[in-house]
Amino acid sequence: MIAKSPIVKHLVLIGGGHSHLAVLKHLGMHPVPGLAVTLISRDINVPYSGLLPGFISGTYDTKEISIDLRPLAQFAKARIIQADIKNIDLNDKKLILPNRPNIPFDLLSINIGSEPNLNMIPGAQDHAIGIKPLPAFLELWPQLLQRTISTLTQKEQFKFAIVGGGPASVELAFSIHHRIKNDLNLTGAEKSNLQIQIISAEKTLLQFHNNRVRSFAAKELTTRNIDILLEKKMSACEKGTIICEDETEIAADAIICATGASLPSWPAKCGLAISQDGFIEVDSFLKSTSHDYVFAAGDAATIKGEIRPKSGVYAVRQGLPLAKNLIKHATNKRLKKYKPQTHALALMSMGNKTAIASRNKFFMHGRIVWLVKDRIDINFVKKYSNFPQMDNNLGLEKGLVDNKTQQLLESHAMRCAGCGAKVANSVLQDVLHQLPNTEKQEILTNFSSAEDAALIQLGDNKVLLQSVDQIKAFINDPWVFARIATNHCLSDIYAMGCKPHSALAIVGLPFASKEYSQSELRQLMLSCSETLQEQNCSLIGGHSAESEDLTFGLSVNGFTTEDEVLCKNGMQKDDVLILTKPLGSGTLLAADMRSKASHSNIQGALNAMAISNQEASSILVKLKATACTDITGFGLAGHLLEMLAKDRIEVSINLDDIPIMDGAVNSLKQGIFSSLHEDNRTVSSYISGRSNLSKMPKYEILFDPQTSGGLLASISSELAEICVNQLIGAGYQSTRIIGRVLCSNTEEPKIIIE
Ligand SMILES: Cc1cc2nc3c(=O)[nH]c(=O)nc-3n(C[C@H](O)[C@H](O)[C@H](O)COP(=O)(O)OP(=O)(O)OC[C@H]3O[C@@H](n4cnc5c(N)ncnc54)[C@H](O)[C@@H]3O)c2cc1C
Numbered sequence: 001m002i003a004k005s006p007i008v009k010h011l012v013l014i015g016g017g018h019s020h021l022a023v024l025k026h027l028g029m030h031p032v033p034g035l036a037v038t039l040i041s042r043d044i045n046v047p048y049s050g051l052l053p054g055f056i057s058g059t060y061d062t063k064e065i066s067i068d069l070r071p072l073a074q075f076a077k078a079r080i081i082q083a084d085i086k087n088i089d090l091n092d093k094k095l096i097l098p099n100r101p102n103i104p105f106d107l108l109s110i111n112i113g114s115e116p117n118l119n120m121i122p123g124a125q126d127h128a129i130g131i132k133p134l135p136a137f138l139e140l141w142p143q144l145l146q147r148t149i150s151t152l153t154q155k156e157q158f159k160f161a162i163v164g165g166g167p168a169s170v171e172l173a174f175s176i177h178h179r180i181k182n183d184l185n186l187t188g189a190e191k192s193n194l195q196i197q198i199i200s201a202e203k204t205l206l207q208f209h210n211n212r213v214r215s216f217a218a219k220e221l222t223t224r225n226i227d228i229l230l231e232k233k234m235s236a237c238e239k240g241t242i243i244c245e246d247e248t249e250i251a252a253d254a255i256i257c258a259t260g261a262s263l264p265s266w267p268a269k270c271g272l273a274i275s276q277d278g279f280i281e282v283d284s285f286l287k288s289t290s291h292d293y294v295f296a297a298g299d300a301a302t303i304k305g306e307i308r309p310k311s312g313v314y315a316v317r318q319g320l321p322l323a324k325n326l327i328k329h330a331t332n333k334r335l336k337k338y339k340p341q342t343h344a345l346a347l348m349s350m351g352n353k354t355a356i357a358s359r360n361k362f363f364m365h366g367r368i369v370w371l372v373k374d375r376i377d378i379n380f381v382k383k384y385s386n387f388p389q390m391d392n393n394l395g396l397e398k399g400l401v402d403n404k405t406q407q408l409l410e411s412h413a414m415r416c417a418g419c420g421a422k423v424a425n426s427v428l429q430d431v432l433h434q435l436p437n438t439e440k441q442e443i444l445t446n447f448s449s450a451e452d453a454a455l456i457q458l459g460d461n462k463v464l465l466q467s468v469d470q471i472k473a474f475i476n477d478p479w480v481f482a483r484i485a486t487n488h489c490l491s492d493i494y495a496m497g498c499k500p501h502s503a504l505a506i507v508g509l510p511f512a513s514k515e516y517s518q519s520e521l522r523q524l525m526l527s528c529s530e531t532l533q534e535q536n537c538s539l540i541g542g543h544s545a546e547s548e549d550l551t552f553g554l555s556v557n558g559f560t561t562e563d564e565v566l567c568k569n570g571m572q573k574d575d576v577l578i579l580t581k582p583l584g585s586g587t588l589l590a591a592d593m594r595s596k597a598s599h600s601n602i603q604g605a606l607n608a609m610a611i612s613n614q615e616a617s618s619i620l621v622k623l624k625a626t627a628c629t630d631i632t633g634f635g636l637a638g639h640l641l642e643m644l645a646k647d648r649i650e651v652s653i654n655l656d657d658i659p660i661m662d663g664a665v666n667s668l669k670q671g672i673f674s675s676l677h678e679d680n681r682t683v684s685s686y687i688s689g690r691s692n693l694s695k696m697p698k699y700e701i702l703f704d705p706q707t708s709g710g711l712l713a714s715i716s717s718e719l720a721e722i723c724v725n726q727l728i729g730a731g732y733q734s735t736r737i738i739g740r741v742l743c744s745n746t747e748e749p750k751i752i753i754e
Contacts, residue, residue, distance in 0.1 A: 004548055005033035007512035009330050010519075012095060012105040013078070014085050015112035016041035016069045018312055019297035021384045022319020023109065023326060028075035028387065035330050036516065037078035038103065040095065042112075044069045044082050044599040047134040049168075049312055050377040053349040055138070056175035058182065062138060067384045070599035074592060075387040079476045085112075088270045090291055100479050101526055104519050107293050107330055109322065110280060114261030114299035114310055116164070121257075123237035128255040131168055144254055149183060151253065152190045161242055161252030163234050165200025165207065167348050168258040170217055173198050173226045178351030196226045199242065199250065201233035208309050209346070212363040213356060220350060234259075261299050261310035275302035285335040286322050293329075297322045306340055313344035316380075347373035387595050444562075452492035452568070452629060453558070461561045467492035470506055470553025474589045474707060475606070478520050482527035482552055484609045488632070488708035489554035490535060494617035495630040495711060497566030498558040500537040505554055508547030524552060535614050566620065569646040570627040571714040577651060577739040578625075578723060580616045580732040581608050581710025583636055583701050584664025586674035591667045601663030608661060608734070609708040615730040620713045623723050631709035635680045637687060637702040637751060639712060644686075644749035652752045653739035655698040668700040676705040689753030699753070710734075714741060 013020045016039060027037055047055070051065035073080035081103075087096040094102040115132040118124040129144070131137055151158040160176055162169045173196050180186070180194045198205065198221070205221075205228055206214045221228060232250070234257075236243040242250040268274045273290035275281035280296040281289045282303055288294040289304060298315030308314055321338040328335050343360040347369060350356065355370035357363065396406065439446070444455035444463065453467035469489040473481045493500045505528060509517055521544070529539050537556070588605045591597035613630060620628055631639050636658070644651065680703035684694075693699055710732070715723050720737055727735040742752070 004510060007036045007510070007516045008034045009106045009513075010036045010038065010104065010516060011107045011109070011326060011330060012103060013037065013039045014041075014095070014108065014110045015298075015300070016043065016046050016067075017111035017113050017298045017300075018315035019319040019322050020109065020111040021067065021072065022316070023111075023323040024069075024072050024076040024078060025384060025387075026320065026323035027078065027327075028072075030327075031077060032327055032330065035327075036512075037076060038081065038105075039069065039073050039076075039078050040081045040083050040085055040097075040103075041069055042082070042084040043133065043135045044080070044603075045135065047138055048377060048381050049134060050347075050373070051381065052134060052138075053171040053175040053351065054374075054377075056141065056172065057178040057349070057351040059353065064378070065381065067381055068599050070592070070602060071387065071595040071597065072384055074595040074597075077476070081477060086264075086266045088267075090271050090294070093293065101519075101523050104515065105293075107326060108295070109326055110267065110294065110296040110300055111298045111315070111322075112264075112300045113315075114263060114279075116257045116259040117262035118257060120262075121234055121237060124234075124257060127237045127239050127241075128163070128257050131164075131172065131256060131258040145179070148180065148194070148254070149186065152180070152186055152193050155190060155193065157193045157195060157253075159195040159197065159252045159254075161250060161255045162196065162198050162258060163200075163242065163255065164258035164260070165198065165202045165205045165230070166258065166260070167206065167209075167346055169198050169200070170206060170221070171349050171351075172256060172258060173221060174224070174351035175349065176351075177224050177226060196224075197229055197250070197252070198226065199229045199232050199234065199244075201231065203231060205230070206358075209358045210361050210363060213358040216363065216365060217348070217356060263300055267300070272296075275304065275307070277302055277307055284337040284339065285325050286318060286338060287325070287329070287335065295322060295326060295329075303338075303340060308340055308344070311344050311346065313346075314340055317341065347376070349373065452495040453498075453556075455496075455562075455565065457562070458559075461563070463560055463562050463565065465493055465496055465498050465558040465560065465565075466555065467558075468506075468553065468555040470508075470551055471707065473550035473552070475592075476550075478524040478550065479527045480606060480610075481550070482524045483531050484606065484708050485552040486528045486531040486554065487610065487612045490532075490537065490556055491613045491630040491632070491708060491711075493556050493558040494613040495566070495628055496558075496560075497564055497617055497621040497625075497628060498560040499614075499617075500532075500535060501557045501559055502538040502540045503532060503554040503556045504540060505542030505544075505552070507542065507544040508549065508551035509544060510548060510550055511546050520550070524550075528552070528554075531612075535612060564621065566617075566625060566628040566713075568627055568629050568643045571643060571647065571649050571651075571741045571744070572626050572716070573741055573743055574717055575626055575714040575741040576717050576720040576737045577640075577653070577712065577714055577741070578720070578727070578735060579631070579636070579659060579710055579712050579738045580613070580727055580735045581611065581631075581706075582659035582661045582664075582734040583631070583704055583706060583709070584661030584667075585609055585706050585709070586635070586677060586704040587664050587667040587672050587700075588661060589707070590674045591663075591670075591672045594672065596670070596672065597667070598663065601661070601667075604663075605661050611708075611731065613711050616711050616727055616732055619723065619726045619730060620711065620715070623715060623719050623726070625713040625715045625723075628711055628713040630711050631706045633676055633680075633705045633707075634683075635677075635703045635705050636712070637683050638680050640751060641683050641686055641749055643712070643714075644751070647744045648746050648749050649744045650742040650746045650750040650752065651739050652742055652754050654754045655696060655701075657736050657738045658698065658701060659734035659736045659738075660698065660701055664701065664704070665697050668704070669697055673700070674705050677703050680705060686749055687751045687753060693753055696753075 279302040297318040442457040
C-alpha cells in the first residue's frame with residue numbers, strides 16, 4: 001500500500017522575494033497533498049532590504065538581516081534549487097535551467113524583485129555599484145568601507161555619489177554618514193574629509209512623499225553636509241566619473257546606483273504581457289494577463305490599472321493572497337480578487353537609530369519611529385526563520401500501543417534518509433550469521449569478512465568485484481541526489497582499490513502523474529549516467545519499481561588482480577590513518593529535515609558528498625595503503641572497528657584532527673542525531689580515552705552515519721606526508737591524518753582517543 005498522496009501537479013516559484021516567503025510559509029502550515037512545490041532562486045540567503053540601512057550604519061550584522069530560504073523551503077516541503085532563471089518555455093511549460101535538465105511545471109509564480117537597470121547606462125556595469133541585487137551589494141560593502149576608511153586615514157577626501165532620489169538613496173546617505181562619523185579609529189579631521197552627494201534626475205527629493213517629509217529629510221541631510229544635486233540625469237559612467245545628460249561631469253570615489261526599479265528583459269522575451277510601467281502585467285488575481293497559469297507579485301509585477309510605487313510593503317501584502325490564489329488555481333477553485341492599498345507606510349532610517357515615517361499626508365520622525373521600524377523589520381526576519389513544530393502523527397489506530405510507546409515512536413517518527421536509513425549493524429549481523437549459504441571456492445569473501453564488495457576469482461589472478469547499495473533520497477532534488485547516490489554506490493569498489501567497470505541501477509519511484517514521474521526519472525537517470533560517464537563506468541541495465549520514497553541504488557562490477565585489492569584488514573604497527581573527506585553529513589541532513597540547517601552548511605555537505613572517491617582510491621593504491629574502507633552508515637567508529645577486528649588492532653585517534661563539516665558539531669550539540677546514530681554508538685565499548693570523553697563536543701561525530709563519505713586508509717608513516725599532499729592536490733581539501741596504529745594482536749580491537 002502506498003501511504004503518500006501521488007504528485008499530480010507541480011507549482012514552481014521563481015525568486016525568493018517577500019511574496020514567496022509568505023507563500024512558502026502558508027504551504028508549510030497548510031500542505032496541499034498531491035501538489036509538488038519547487039522554489040528556484042538566484043540567492044538563497046536573502047537580505048531583508050528594510051534592515052539594509054541598519055546593516056550599513058553598523059546596527060545589525062549580516063546574519064540578523066538575512067533570511068535563509070533553505071529551512072523555509074524545507075518547512076514547506078518544497079524542493080529548492082539555486083539558479084538564475086533567464087528563460088521560460090511558456091508554450092511547453094518548462095523552465096530552462098543552465099547545467100541541468102529543464103523543469104516542467106503546471107503552475108508558475110514569479111517574484112524576482114526589481115533592480116536599478118545598469119545595463120541601460122553605458123559604463124555603469126563596470127564603474128558603478130548597484131544597490132540591488134542586495135546580496136552582491138552586501139558582499140562588496142566591507143571592501144568599500146575599508147577603502148573609504150583607509151583613504152580618510154591618509155587624510156584624503158573620499159566621495160560617495162548616490163544616484164537616485166527615492167527613500168533608498170536617502171537611507172543609504174544617512175547610514176553611510178553615520179557609519180563613518182562613528183568610526184572610533186578615525187579622527188575628527190579625517191571624518192570631515194567624507195563627502196556624500198545624492199544625485200537625482202527629479203525636481204525634488206522623495207517625489208512620492210509629502211512636503212513635510214521632503215523638507216525634513218532635506219534639512220537633516222544638509223545638517224550632515226550631505227549634498228543634494230537635483231535635475232541631473234546620469235547618462236553614462238566612467239571610472240570615478242558620472243556623466244549627466246546635460247554633459248556635466250561629477251567626480252566620485254564610489255558611485256552607488258539606487259535609481260528607479262526596473263524589470264530584467266527576459267520575462268518580456270519569454271512572451272509575458274508587460275504593463276505600461278514595464279513590469280509583468282497581472283490582473284486583480286495576481287495572474288498574468290497573457291498566461292492563465294502564470295502568477296507574479298512584488299516589484300516584478302504591476303496590477304493592471306493599479307500602478308503603485310515599487311516598495312516591499314506591497315510585495316509583503318501580496319504574499320497571502322498570492323498563496324491562496326495559487327492553491328485555488330491548482331485545485332480548480334474560484335480565485336479571489338486582491339486590491340492593493342492606495343498608500344503604504346514608509347519608515348526611513350536616518351542611521352542614528354531615529355527614523356522618518358511617511359504615509360500619504362502623515363509625517364513623524366524620531367526615536368519612537370525607529371523603534372517601531374526595528375520591531376517590524378526584526379519580526380519579519382524572525383517570522384520566516386523560525387517555524388512551528390509540525391505534527392508527527394504516526395496514524396496508528398488508537399489502543400495499538402500504550403502512551404509511552406506512542407511517545408517513543410513519535411520522537412523517532414522523523415526517520416533519516418541516505419545512509420542514516422541503513423539497517424542497524426546489530427540487526428544486520430544477527431540475521432546474516434544465521435543464514436545458510438552455499439560456499440564456493442572461487443568466492444573469496446563471505447558475510448563475516450565484511451568487505452565493501454564481494455570478490456570472485458576469475459582465474460589468471462583476475463578477480464571480479466561486485467557491490468550493491470541503495471539509498472533513500474535525503475534531499476528532494478533528484479538531480480543532486482542521483483549524483484551523490486551514484487558516487488556513494490561506486491565508493492564500495494573504490495574502497496577496495498579497484499576501478500568500476502559497469503553498473504545496473506535500481507530505482508524506487510513514488511507514485512505520481514505520468515508527466516511528473518517521467519521528469520523525475522529523467523533528472524535522476526541523466527544525473528546518474530553523467531556521473532558514471534565521468535568515471536568511465538557503463539550503465540548496463542537496471543530495474544525500477546514504485547515505492548513510497550524515492551530510492552536509488554547501483555550494483556557495480558569491477559575487475560582487478562588479486563594482489564591489487566585493498567582490504568579492510570592489513571594495518572601495520574606505526575601506520576598512520578588518513579581520512580579523505582569531512583564527517584557530519586548525518587547530523588546535518590537530520591537538521592535539514594527539521595528545518596534547522598542553514599543553506600551554507602547543507603551546500604557544504606552536499607558538495608563534499610558529491611565528490612567521487614575515484615582519485616583518492618588511485619592515490620592510495622599507488623602509495624600501497626595497507627588497508628582501506630569507505631565511511632558510510634556505521635560512522636567513523638563503526639567502520640574503523642571493522643578494519644581493526646580481524647587482527648585485533650589498537651589505534652589512537654585525535655578528535656581535533658578529524659575533518660568535520662561546518663555546522664556539524666553545533667548540530668550534534670543541539671542533540672540532532674541521525675536515526676542510525678544511537679545504534680552506531682553501541683561500539684563505544686571499544687573506545688577509551690579521557691574520563692570525560694563522552695562530554696567532548698566532537699566525540700559524537702565518531703558515530704555520525706555518512707552518505708558518500710570519504711576513504712579511511714592506513715599507510716606507512718614514511719609515505720604519509722606525500723599521500724596527504726597528493727590527496728589535497730587531487731581535490732580532497734579536507735584530507736587529514738587522524739591517528740596511528742599502536743599495536744596488533746591485542747586482546748580485542750581498541751580505539752584510544754588522545
Ligand atoms: C536600501 C533599500 C532599502 C529599502 N527599504 C525598504 C523599506 O524599508 N520598506 C519597503 O517597503 N521597501 C524598501 N525597499 C524596497 C524593497 O527592497 C523592494 O520593494 C522589495 O525588495 C521588493 O520585494 P520583492 O518581493 O518584489 O523582491 P525581492 O525582495 O527583491 O526578491 C527577489 C528575489 O528573486 C530572486 N531572483 C531575482 N532574479 C531571479 C532570477 N532571474 N531567477 C531566480 N531568482 C531570481 C532574488 O534572488 C531574490 O530572492 C528598499 C530598497 C532598498 C534598495
